Amino acid sequence: MKRFTLMQFVAAVILLLASTMAWSDSSMLRPPKGSKVAIIVFEDLECPQCARAAPILHEAAKKYDIPLIQHDFPLRQHPWSFDAAVNARFFDTKSEKLGDEYRLYIFQNQNYVTKQNLQGMTEKWAEQHGVAFPFVVDPSGELTKKVEADRNLGNQVPLDHTPTIYIVTDVPHVAPVTEVKDMNQLYQMLDQITQQAKQAAPATQAKKSSKSSH
Numbered sequence: 001m002k003r004f005t006l007m008q009f010v011a012a013v014i015l016l017l018a019s020t021m022a023w024s025d026s027s028m029l030r031p032p033k034g035s036k037v038a039i040i041v042f043e044d045l046e047c048p049q050c051a052r053a054a055p056i057l058h059e060a061a062k063k064y065d066i067p068l069i070q071h072d073f074p075l076r077q078h079p080w081s082f083d084a085a086v087n088a089r090f091f092d093t094k095s096e097k098l099g100d101e102y103r104l105y106i107f108q109n110q111n112y113v114t115k116q117n118l119q120g121m122t123e124k125w126a127e128q129h130g131v132a133f134p135f136v137v138d139p140s141g142e143l144t145k146k147v148e149a150d151r152n153l154g155n156q157v158p159l160d161h162t163p164t165i166y167i168v169t170d171v172p173h174v175a176p177v178t179e180v181k182d183m184n185q186l187y188q189m190l191d192q193i194t195q196q197a198k199q200a201a202p203a204t205q206a207k208k209s210s211k212s213s214h
Contacts, residue, residue: 028153029168029177036197037066037169037190042073042154044162045088046081051107053163053183058100064190070103072150073162080115082147087122087133089143094131101129167193171200 031038039061043050061068072088074081084106092099105125106113113121119135126133138144154164165180167189174196180186 028156029166031168031170032067032069035067036171037064037167037194038069039066039190040069040071040166040168042071042150042157042159042162042164044073044075044078044081045084045103045106046078046110046113047075047162048110050163051110053165054104054107056183056186057165058104060186060190063187064194066190066194070100071154072147073154073159073164074147074151075162080113080118083115083118084113084122085147085150086138086143087118089146090133090137091126091131093143098129098131169193169197171197173200 029040039057041050041053041057043054057068072085074085088099088103088106091102102122102125109121123133157164165183165186167178167180169176174193178189178193180189
């Protein structure tokens with residue numbers, strides 16, 4: 001009986017440590033180089049909540065003039081979301097703008113997309129935008145690897161829902177990763193964090209200037 005209890009205790013400690021290590025991986029979420037604040041979203045193109053959040057996130061990024069980093073996190077129970085993410089990666093190779101427009105198109109027409117008609121809908125959309133969409137979109141598997149890398153990153157965080165949205169910063173004394181759990185609070189949170197980043201940046205710059213003058 002004691003042995004069994006000890007084994008349970010050890011197992012619990014291992015699980016706790018594994019969980020702690022996984023959550024610490026959120027430290028990999030950072031703004032792109034040259035940006036102090038950014039929005040990061042892990043999204044599934046078949047997720048209704050993601051479809052509702054997407055245009056709001058794009059508008060917020062535009063308003064605050066900060067990057068919106070979109071990570072693919074296709075859920076395994078969704079039959080066509082992975083294929084749609086690979087398609088989006090194809091359009092990304094043409095231009096980031098085109099990739100974003102395709103994602104928004106899929107979100108807007110989510111209720112009409114099936115695994116069977118995704119190819120046809122995508123071909124028609126591509127033709128309307130002056131792009132030839134190949135029958136085999138990812139012959140080398142490179143686009144698939146990028147989607148899988150995003151999903152693996154999400155699993156390391158780890159995520160338990162989509163969309164998962166973060167506001168990230170690389171400014172000292174400002175929380176580096178803040179999850180947006182309520183979209184109604186997005187703008188309020190961005191106001192607060194961008195203001196904190198602006199206030200912290202001059203102080204950091206002043207310290208650097210002081211050190212360089214000695």
